[in-house]
Amino acid sequence: MAIEVRIPTILRPYTGGAKAVEGSGDTLAVLVDDLDSRHPGLKARLVTEAGALHRFVNVYVNDEDVRFTGALDTALKDGDSVTILPAVAGG
């Protein structure tokens, strides 16, 4: 099951500079574990020790913020697109 994951500049040291990587998993949590197995250290930047998304990290599945779709339990399917971004201000 292939899911494209877009990686922000700040996390590319973990992906060898790649802007996007592929991963698999039927939930976001499983996908993050899968990514961490090939890009060690990535998970710690996304998920706290308590198992929640870091406050300043936003993750979107098909452009929808996962905090409104079940957070790390958000279901994934083949062909989904995952985007990771640091939180920035508007206004």
Added chain:
Amino acid sequence: MTRYDSLVDSLGNTPLVGLPRLSPSPRVRVWAKLEDRNPTGSVKDRAAMYMVQAAEKDGLLRPGATILEPTSGNTGISLAMVAALRGYHLICVMPENTSVERRQLLSMYGAQIILSPAAGGSNQAVAQARRLAAEHPDWVMLYQYGNPANALAHYETTGPELLRDLPTITHFVAGLGTTGTLMGTGRYLREQVPGVQIVAAEPRYGELVYGLRNIDEGFVPELYDGSVLTTRFSVGPHEALRRTRELVEQEGIFAGISSGAALHAALAMADKAVEAGQDADIAFVVADAGWKYLSTGAYSGTLAEAEAALDGQLWA
């Protein structure tokens, strides 16, 4: 009565207009709240007026005072107009990757501009303004990202206006910046309309804007309370530009680019309602008109050209 004692008194009571061509059906309708019809042409006039009035009431702002504010543009322009009329000096800390028109308007109203680095976007402007505020304790930072008067403006004005004009409202959609519009309007509508959906459209910029050195430099406005929202979409420049052009080409509404992003989210909710066979009245915010973005190339050439020209710019 459309006569007012002065420009600032004409704040709010903006038109809500239907989108007969872009709405999917007579049962699923999309409505635009034209916030460009405010005194300086953006939704930020509401927050700026409320923040200044609150600071005056609290005794923070006295004649001749200096106001300091981090802003990507519209809040600064609103504050600059009010400051000019009331005799305050205004200093705006603004990212350098914002449109030239914004800087021209700020200068026209007599504001001083301090540019912050492009990389990191508004986060850097906020950080720089905080440093300046610490160095100049006599300056008054209204701080739109954490000032309750920002959200209160929308709780007391935008929300009631929407419900008055659209009692059948089912969805409210707006751009997510300071989060003031969504928090204030969202709270009001949730209290008044059972089941109403509050939807955020968050602009997704080019990579430069996310060029933080550290995740911990990330920023979530103090006003933000996720429990007010039903959901939140990230909208990239391609979709925002495409919808901005549809607005002007199909409905005649010449809006800024963030309004295209809000329309994109509104139409996504409209599609969901159609699929579910539900009636819907979806109101979204046109935060400003397109004038300030003409120099970005957003309205000329192909979409791909416009998107390339916008890369690295703060377009909302």
